Amino acid sequence: MTMPDDSADLIVDGAGPPPPIRRLVPGGAPTIVLPPPPGTITAPNGAGGTGPTVERRVSALPAAQVAERMRTEELRIAYGGKEAVKGVSLPVRRGEVLALIGPSGCGKTTLLRSLNRLTELTPTATRTGRIVLDDQDVDTLEVTDLRRRVSMVFQQPNPFPMSVFDNVAYALREQGSRKPRKGALMEPVTEALRRAGLLTEVQDNLDHPALRLSGGQQQRLCIARALAADPEVLLLDEPCSALDPKSTATIEELIVRLREEVAIVIVTHNLQQAHRVADKVGFMYLGDLVEYGDGDRIFSAPREERTADYVAGAFG
Amino acid sequence: MADAPALPPTARTKPVESSRNWPLMDRLMLACCWVAGVSACVIAFAIVAYMAYRGLEFLRPALFIERPNADLDQSKSGGFLDPLLGTLILTVMGTALAIPVAVATAVWVTEYGRPFWLARAVESGVEIIAGTPSIVLAIFGLIVFQEQLLGFLSFEAEGGSVFGRSFFTAAAMMSLIALPLIVGSTREGLQSIPGHVREASYALGKTKAATIRRVLLPSLRAPIATGTALGMGRIAGDTAIVVILLGGTLQLQGYGDVPGLDVLRGTGSTLTSYVYLNSPAGEGSAPEKAYAAAVVLLAIAIALNFLVDWIVRRDPTKAVTAAARR
Numbered sequence: 296m297t298m299p300d301d302s303a304d305l306i307v308d309g310a311g312p313p314p315p316i317r318r319l320v321p322g323g324a325p326t327i328v329l330p331p332p333p334g335t336i337t338a339p340n341g342a343g344g345t346g347p348t349v350e351r352r353v354s355a356l357p358a359a360q361v362a363e364r365m366r367t368e369e370l371r372i373a374y375g376g377k378e379a380v381k382g383v384s385l386p387v388r389r390g391e392v393l394a395l396i397g398p399s400g401c402g403k404t405t406l407l408r409s410l411n412r413l414t415e416l417t418p419t420a421t422r423t424g425r426i427v428l429d430d431q432d433v434d435t436l437e438v439t440d441l442r443r444r445v446s447m448v449f450q451q452p453n454p455f456p457m458s459v460f461d462n463v464a465y466a467l468r469e470q471g472s473r474k475p476r477k478g479a480l481m482e483p484v485t486e487a488l489r490r491a492g493l494l495t496e497v498q499d500n501l502d503h504p505a506l507r508l509s510g511g512q513q514q515r516l517c518i519a520r521a522l523a524a525d526p527e528v529l530l531l532d533e534p535c536s537a538l539d540p541k542s543t544a545t546i547e548e549l550i551v552r553l554r555e556e557v558a559i560v561i562v563t564h565n566l567q568q569a570h571r572v573a574d575k576v577g578f579m580y581l582g583d584l585v586e587y588g589d590g591d592r593i594f595s596a597p598r599e600e601r602t603a604d605y606v607a608g609a610f611g
Numbered sequence: 612m613a614d615a616p617a618l619p620p621t622a623r624t625k626p627v628e629s630s631r632n633w634p635l636m637d638r639l640m641l642a643c644c645w646v647a648g649v650s651a652c653v654i655a656f657a658i659v660a661y662m663a664y665r666g667l668e669f670l671r672p673a674l675f676i677e678r679p680n681a682d683l684d685q686s687k688s689g690g691f692l693d694p695l696l697g698t699l700i701l702t703v704m705g706t707a708l709a710i711p712v713a714v715a716t717a718v719w720v721t722e723y724g725r726p727f728w729l730a731r732a733v734e735s736g737v738e739i740i741a742g743t744p745s746i747v748l749a750i751f752g753l754i755v756f757q758e759q760l761l762g763f764l765s766f767e768a769e770g771g772s773v774f775g776r777s778f779f780t781a782a783a784m785m786s787l788i789a790l791p792l793i794v795g796s797t798r799e800g801l802q803s804i805p806g807h808v809r810e811a812s813y814a815l816g817k818t819k820a821a822t823i824r825r826v827l828l829p830s831l832r833a834p835i836a837t838g839t840a841l842g843m844g845r846i847a848g849d850t851a852i853v854v855i856l857l858g859g860t861l862q863l864q865g866y867g868d869v870p871g872l873d874v875l876r877g878t879g880s881t882l883t884s885y886v887y888l889n890s891p892a893g894e895g896s897a898p899e900k901a902y903a904a905a906v907v908l909l910a911i912a913i914a915l916n917f918l919v920d921w922i923v924r925r926d927p928t929k930a931v932t933a934a935a936r937r
């Protein structure tokens with residue numbers, strides 16, 4: 296296993312203007328293109344298009360805007376004695392999006408869930424190693440506080456059996472309180488729905504049961520719900536697997552926009568998506584963090600053979 | 612292409628497969644199922660039709676507003692206003708006592724359930740209550756409520772012995788009849804809420820208490836109402852507790868001087884005990900009154916059944932039923 300070489304990457308990132316961005320062409324060697332002007336957002340290529348010409352949505356932020364928020368240290372998680380995460384050390388930073396990639400069952404979800412201590416809810420799950428949020432061990436934090444600050448969107452959409460409005464409003468209210476009332480919450484709720492790209496579809500039926508939405512709409516509702524709580528760290532477990540290209544683009548744009556304020560970890564099976572949105576990529580395999588580094592480097596010049604094999608599947 | 616905007620499609624393909632090509636055995640089984648279902652239906656309708664036929668001819672509006680009298684002359688023995696009120700009071704009191712206890716029990720067992728042995732003990736406790744014949748509950752209640760300490764729930768006869776019979780004491784035991792039904796349906800409701808819904812709430816930093824109050828309980832309205840309506844039916848239909856713990860007095864007899872409370876501390880009867888008393892088996896021996904009251908009782912039971920159906924169908928939280936309604 297390679298230890299994260301983040302210090303080296305940080306220096307590269309921080310040196311002067313953003314580095315050139317590699318555009319990956321199928322079957323060919325990566326060609327270097329100049330980075331788009333800051334803030335430019337490139338539209339994704341359609342799935343059935345001419346070919347996956349993958350471009351970064353935006354270039355990396357200057358180092359001054361990057362700050363570490365969370366860190367795992369030799370994190371090991373087992374379910375009933377069977378190890379699912381085997382000693383992972385990983386930083387999570389505001390200002391850079393971290394994508395976790397890897398084959399199914401390699402422990403991505405497990406790692407993500409441990410960051411806000413959701414693994415505790417699985418009775419068989421056991422853990423060693425430290426998880427740190429702003430230099431505080433998460434075990435010392437009140438778990439409800441931790442989860443308000445570190446919010447999660449799940450692999451499966453899981454809206455509450457209540458109205459669309461209440462789903463988002465619930466996240467905004469204090470614990471079990473009914474206050475603030477609906478009128479006062481209308482603005483933040485619609486704002487969250489708008490950011491998740493769902494507002495135009497639901498604004499006339501905010502009182503409809505959320506379970507009547509389509510799967511993709513439900514997922515965007517869950518994203519809106521997670522955003523509404525104004526988290527400091529946002530964990531996204533395959534947020535776009537049920538979404539159409541347009542909604543996916545909306546979410547990806549949201550992610551790169553949010554990264555300046557929120558530390559974002561996204562798990563994805565879509566390597567092109569990982570390349571489009573992520574500044575840092577961690578490749579996991581059978582519970583190990585095999586390789587961690589700049590997204591561009593992982594995809595163009597992976598150091599480990601397993602990474603190269605996996606990444607080749609998407610781009611080669 | 613037509614110019615007018617196309618109407619939504621109306622055609623439907625049948626979701627039922629034809630059994631014509633099934634093996635003989637399967638077709639026989641299907642026939643048996645069909646016969647069993649139809650005969651249950653026929654029996655139900657036979658009961659309703661026969662009772663309606665026998666009862667409705669004796670049912671007069673006056674019966675609902677006249678108080679009953681113990682008179683051998685049937686023209687003077689009055690109607691069944693008091694038993695009807697007795698049924699209503701007892702049903703409402705019994706379920707009002709049962710709902711909070713039952714919901715709390717169900718939530719605790721399903722959502723907390725620690726320590727494990729205590730949860731199992733509570734479960735078997737509820738099962739034992741469910742399995743206890745109501746006559747045993749009645750006798751047990753009589754022993755308990757004749758305790759001097761609980762005298763305020765009924766009244767003290769001359770000489771200081773506690774009578775132990777009143778709406779309070781009968782309702783307390785009646786609530787035990789409804790309790791397991793409400794516990795059962797509430798637990799089922801809780802178990803039908805997938806774990807990831809709770810997880811979604813915890814992931815927003817909500818406490819377990821907030822999750823139960825704002826996410827779980829609101830979607831339990833239908834199961835709780837279903838259990839309650841079933842429990843009401845059982846309470847309205849029980850005789851043993853009425854005969855033993857309600858005193859079985861034909862009219863409502865209050866005790867004490869607080870208006871309202873006096874009725875609840877006093878004795879009375881219900882439609883079931885009224886039917887029993889007036890049936891050919893009872894002392895009153897006025898079968899026509901018994902039939903008339905039985906029809907009313909049956910109507911109450913059927914109404915409660917439809918209420919259950921309606922509640923379940925109306926449940927806004929169930930996406931499936933909502934879709935079916937469209």
Ligand SMILES: Nc1ncnc2c1ncn2[C@@H]1O[C@H](COP(=O)(O)OP(=O)(O)OP(=O)(O)O)[C@@H](O)[C@H]1O
Pocket residue numbers: 374379398399400401402403404405406417419450
């Ligand atoms: N609740 C659980 N109980 C027991 N084992 C579990 C549980 N959840 C996950 N595992 C095991 O842990 C390992 C990692 O699972 P995890 O869900 O983290 O994988 P993943 O990388 O998210 O996969 P996918 O890409 O398919 O979502 C798997 O081998 C899985 O069988």
Ligand SMILES: [Mg+2]
Pocket residue numbers: 403404405450532
């Ligand atoms: Mg997963």
